[in-house]
Amino acid sequence: MTISLASPSLSLFDSWSETIADFGDVHIDGAGLERGQRVDRDACAAFVEKAEFYADPTATLPDGHVACDYFWIADDGEIVGFIAFRRELNAWLRQHGGHIGYSVRPSRRRQGIARAALGLVLDRARARGYDRVMLTCDDTNVGSYRTIESAGGALEDVIDEPGAETSGRRLRRYWIAL
Numbered sequence: 061m062t063i064s065l066a067s068p069s070l071s072l073f074d075s076w077s078e079t080i081a082d083f084g085d086v087h088i089d090g091a092g093l094e095r096g097q098r099v100d101r102d103a104c105a106a107f108v109e110k111a112e113f114y115a116d117p118t119a120t121l122p123d124g125h126v127a128c129d130y131f132w133i134a135d136d137g138e139i140v141g142f143i144a145f146r147r148e149l150n151a152w153l154r155q156h157g158g159h160i161g162y163s164v165r166p167s168r169r170r171q172g173i174a175r176a177a178l179g180l181v182l183d184r185a186r187a188r189g190y191d192r193v194m195l196t197c198d199d200t201n202v203g204s205y206r207t208i209e210s211a212g213g214a215l216e217d218v219i220d221e222p223g224a225e226t227s228g229r230r231l232r233r234y235w236i237a238l
Contacts, residue, residue, distance in 0.1 A: 158194035
């Protein structure tokens with residue numbers, strides 16, 4: 061296994077679309093996609109364009125959005141997941157998403173892929189001068205919080221997700237010192 065971060069590219073369409081299909085109809089953390097979005101060449105090309113736009117430090121982003129580096133997690137050239145590094149925190153991200161969001165396709169979980177990809181993004185954050193980053197995960201997502209803790213994550217708190225009065229979801233918020 062050789063985990064790397066690939067820039068979104070239409071040349072990786074087949075692997076990208078297979079990975080999205082593996083998730084089924086759920087939100088995919090770190091992918092930058094809307095739930096239920098179509099998965100065809102046009103959608104991939106549009107996402108590649110979006111990723112380039114959000115990575116551009118001179119871009120004027122929509123209100124409520126922050127600069128973000130989207131990566132596709134690759135194992136020997138096969139896309140196996142997604143990870144996003146949001147370069148700042150707005151009010152929503154302080155509660156929900158943090159600086160980094162990630163997902164590994166269900167058929168490839170429990171292989172150390174998320175841990176390896178997170179380490180690569182933390183290296184990039186360190187190189188950019190960040191001294192700490194925030195990550196969040198569902199309180200019930202044992203795999204994710206173990207991944208964050210193995211990377212040095214210190215639990216800040218566990219909060220009710222807004223709207224949790226109906227869902228009962230709780231979120232863990234972590235900081236990783238770099």
